[in-house]
Every structure is written in structure tokens, then in C-alpha cells.
């Protein structure tokens with residue numbers, strides 16, 4: 001028996017839930033290390049003890065801010081960003097940002113940067129970072145959110161690769177990313 005086609009249109013598939021961006025906690029250590037392993041070449045990964053410090057003592061003293069993006073738990077993290085703050089400095093540094101391969105190309109890194117900016121103390125006026133000169137995806141991301149070149153960094157990385165230092169003013173960043 002063939003079934004006659006239904007006259008009732010089938011409902012559109014539900015849109016994927018938006019990732020939740022929240023402050024990281026020491027409980028995220030394993031998931032962040034996994035994201036790091038999946039996202040960076042060996043030479044660029046942070047040792048586990050570094051992440052433990054960033055999520056623990058440094059976060060408590062407000063010298064480190066880490067946000068994570070999650071889908072429905074308990075899936076692996078979709079993304080993470082870490083910024084370093086120095087007492088007395090008006091400039092913060094993006095120390096790490098990564099988005100899981102399956103979640104890339106949907107604006108998540110941009111949202112992580114916007115969410116981090118929104119949590120910075122009011123005295124912060126600019127954000128800086130270093131990136132491998134040949135990391136095209138990351139450079140396109142930073143260009144998209146308003147970063148400009150401050151200095152080339154020849155041989156900056158341990159493997160001899162060149163880097164670049166980029167910077168963006170807070171107001172300029174906001175105007176590029178829109179609301180978090």
C-alpha cells in the first residue's frame with residue numbers, strides 16, 4: 001500500500017540551541033585541556049598546570065578571565081577564551097581563544113570576544129594579542145572585530161615562526177562586534 005502524501009506541511013526542524021557563554025570554573029579544566037589539544041599544534045598548547053592556574057588562583061585574583069561556550073551538557077565545550085589582566089594596566093591581552101572544529105564558522109569566536117569585553121572592568125581601554133603570522137583564520141577573525149597591526153614579531157614563537165602583535169581599542173571593538 002502506498003501512503004498518500006500528507007497535506008499538512010511537516011514542521012520545520014527546530015533551530016540548533018544557541019551556545020551558552022559563561023564564566024569558566026576549575027571544573028572545566030578537563031574539557032578546556034581537551035579543546036586545547038584538539039585546537040592547537042603541540043608547541044602552542046598550554047600545559048595542564050597553566051590552565052589550572054588560569055582557572056584557579058589567577059581567576060581568583062582577577063588577573064585571568066576565562067569564558068566557555070557550551071551546547072547542551074554534557075557535550076564537550078564548543079569554545080573558550082582566556083584574557084590576562086595586569087594590575088595597573090589599561091590593556092588586557094587575549095591569551096587563548098579556540099572554537100571546536102565542528103562549531104567553527106558560525107560567529108562563536110566573535111561572540112566569545114564580545115562576551116569577554118562586556119565583562120572587563122571599566123578602566124580597561126584596549127585589548128592586545130599575539131598571533132602566528134600564518135594563522136589565516138585567526139587573523140581574519142581579529143581583523144573582523146577591529147584589531148590592527150601594532151608590530152611584526154619576527155621569530156616570536158619557539159619553533160622560530162613569525163608572529164604579529166595586534167591591538168584594538170575597546171570602543172572600536174564594541175562597534176565591530178555589536179552586543180554580546
Ligand SMILES: CC(C)(COP(=O)(O)OP(=O)(O)OC[C@H]1O[C@@H](n2cnc3c(N)ncnc32)[C@H](O)[C@@H]1OP(=O)(O)O)[C@@H](O)C(=O)NCCC(=O)NCCS
Nearest residue numbers: 097098099104105106107108109110131137138140141144
Ligand atoms: C580562529 C578561530 C577561533 C575562529 O573561530 P570561529 O568561531 O570559526 O570564528 P567566527 O565564526 O566567529 O568568525 C568570525 C570572523 O572571522 C573570520 N574567519 C573566521 N574563520 C575564518 C576562516 N577559516 N577563513 C576566513 N575567515 C575566517 C570571518 O571574517 C568571520 O566573520 P563573519 O562571521 O562575519 O564571516 C578558530 O578557527 C579556531 O579555534 N582555530 C584554532 C585555534 C586558534 O588558532 N586560535 C587562535 C590563536 S591566536
